[in-house]
Amino acid sequence: YNPSVPPQGEQQVALMNATNAVFNASKTESQDIGDVVLDTEDSVEECRKVTYKPSKSVYPHEKIIDYGTGCEGADNIRRSGKKMVMVYTDPNTAAAGVLVTETTFDNYYIDGVKITGMVKAYIESPATSGQRVVKVVATKGLSSGAGDLQAYTSTTYVTQTEGASTPSRMDNVFRITGGAQGYQLTHSDTLFNWTSAIDALNPAIKPAGCGNRTQGVVNININLLTDTTSFTEILDYGSGTCDNTATLSINGGTPKEVRLPLLFWPLY
16 A cells, blocks of 8 residues: 555544444344344344244244343354344245335444444345345444444345255355445544445355355445545455455555454554
8 A cells, every 4th residue: 555645643543434334334234134134043142032022923023132231142242232123024935025124223232332223124036036135225323432423324135145955044155245335423523424335246255154254345435524535445355264354455555454343554
């Protein structure tokens, strides 16, 4: 990375936080896949309690996912509060275009960050076509105790590519395309917006048994509103290893390996 003027101060904050915002959106997206798309009880989040009203076998029904006052799952993410999922119909038999689930949040936190908003899942291509595709539309707000505020909207298309013929959830693999856009105001009054789009030729791959995406390329645009500076990033999740590393290129610079989320700014 060798721009004429390296990012400094607010620019570093914006770049780091925007990259983390895209990464965090992918983490909550992974939870949506497990809880909304699959509608299963087994999960990497063993500490939660799942109840159904009136019954899981009746449509519509409400699925209540309760993490209580806080617990850490096998994916090393701490959650508290509740997710309320209204399940309107069986996703295995629903036709294209049908709204399957609608999720809201009740005092729900992920690693100390409060999540609000709504997630809707629609059948894009039915299971009867051979490979079910679900469109997940999310509108979320995030707020931390430090005063950081975020909001984003996303539309992703989730295709199950492995594990559909087995009862276990943990051997499922998903291919994800689509994108998101959002903004963030940090506690230091740095304001920026961002957009992200998964490369159609390099879709994101998310195994159910891994807490992170293991493959895929995301193109990110960042606009720092306090000084009208813009940046582009390419975030590459790698070639299939389950870890929290990726390579990051800024403004066409040489890709560098990073760990997600970014806890410090790498030296380019």
